Amino acid sequence: xAGVSQSPSxxxxxxxxxxxxxxxxxxxxxxxxxxxxxLGQGLExxxxxxxxxAPDKSxxxxxxxxxxxxxxxxxxxxxxxxxxxxxAVYLCASRPTGDYSPLHFGNGTRLTVT
Amino acid sequence: RxxxxxxxxxxxxxxxxxxAFNCTYSNSxxxxxxxxxxxxxxxxxxxxxVYSSGNEDGRxxxxxxxxxxxxxxxxxxxxxxxSATYLCVxxxxxxxxxxxxxxxxxxxx
Numbered sequence: 001x002a003g004v005s006q007s008p009s010x011x012x013x014x015x016x017x018x019x020x021x022x023x024x025x026x027x028x029x030x031x032x033x034x035x036x037x038x039l040g041q042g043l044e045x046x047x048x049x050x051x052x053x054a055p056d057k058s059x060x061x062x063x064x065x066x067x068x069x070x071x072x073x074x075x076x077x078x079x080x081x082x083x084x085x086x087x088a089v090y091l092c093a094s095r096p097t098g099d100y101s102p103l104h105f106g107n108g109t110r111l112t113v114t
Numbered sequence: 115r116x117x118x119x120x121x122x123x124x125x126x127x128x129x130x131x132x133x134a135f136n137c138t139y140s141n142s143x144x145x146x147x148x149x150x151x152x153x154x155x156x157x158x159x160x161x162x163x164v165y166s167s168g169n170e171d172g173r174x175x176x177x178x179x180x181x182x183x184x185x186x187x188x189x190x191x192x193x194x195x196x197s198a199t200y201l202c203v204x205x206x207x208x209x210x211x212x213x214x215x216x217x218x219x220x221x222x223x
Contacts, residue, residue: 031209042215043158043201050209058210091157099146099205105157 002026004106006092012112013082021077021109025094032075033095033103034067038088046090049075051097082113117141118204120214128222131192135217137202138184146205147185149176151198152216158201161187192221 005024013019025032034046045059049069060066064082069075079086089110093103119138127133139147147164162169164176164185175188185204189196202214 033211035213043213045210045212048210056208056210099209100163102148102160102163103158103203103211105159108157 004092004094004104006090006106006109008109009107010110010112012114015084015113016081018078018080019082019111021079021090021092021111023075023077023092023094023106025073025075025092026104027073028096029094029104030072030097031095031101032069033093034075034077035091035093036088037091037108043091046077079111082111084113087111087113117206117212118202118214120200120202120217122215122217124218124220126220126222127192129192129194131221132188132190133192133219134186134188135200135202135219136184136186137204137214137217138182139202139204139212140183141204141206142180142183143207144204147176147178148203148211149174149185149187150201150203150213152201153198158213161200189219192219194221194223197221 007022030051032049035043047067048056064080067077089108091108093105095101149161150158151161152158168177173190177186199216199218201216206212
């Protein structure tokens with residue numbers, strides 16, 4: 001079956017521009033997560049959606065970052081007024097309901113801010 | 115204490131060696147635990163879940179010690195293809211999943 005799909009796979013943008021990153025989770029997965037990974041670093045949690053509950057936004061690094069999940073499926077991560085330190089790989093993952101279910105990752109979006 | 119801590123390594127071992135990694139976690143209420151592997155410039159992939167009684171999958175064995183709040187991963191008969199970064203993942207409560215920074219393993223011929 002189809003896995004988690006992210007687009008674009010690569011994005012180069014100029015400092016100050018806004019970008020939108022898209023994630024299409026596995027069908028039926030109620031939980032969706034966004035992480036960020038800078039070169040040579042670990043995964044940094046950004047935001048987590050579970051069903052119709054209010055998202056856990058505790059990992060968003062600044063108010064330039066926001067995310068939506070429409071209809072409990074596709075999610076968009078938006079970064080406004082991008083900065084060079086936003087350059088990283090943005091990873092989306094989904095999983096079914098239940099604490100014991102593992103995450104399934106997409107291939108990521110590599111964002112470069114010039 | 116950080117939420118999830120791992121020794122970053124690198125662990126450099128010869129083929130055929132046995133190697134073990136530990137991962138400590140701070141939230142005693144955590145209920146689910148996983149090991150992922152991540153190859154260079156790739157997304158993390160699930161290696162195995164960690165069950166309370168311990169579990170084995172081929173050459174890989176995972177253990178959970180709730181009293182000391184750590185999980186472990188043992189790799190027997192290391193292969194060159196085992197070279198990767200191994201990520202410990204802990205349920206941080208409210209469904210959030212916290213990743214350790216990873217332990218790098220390099221298996222040499």
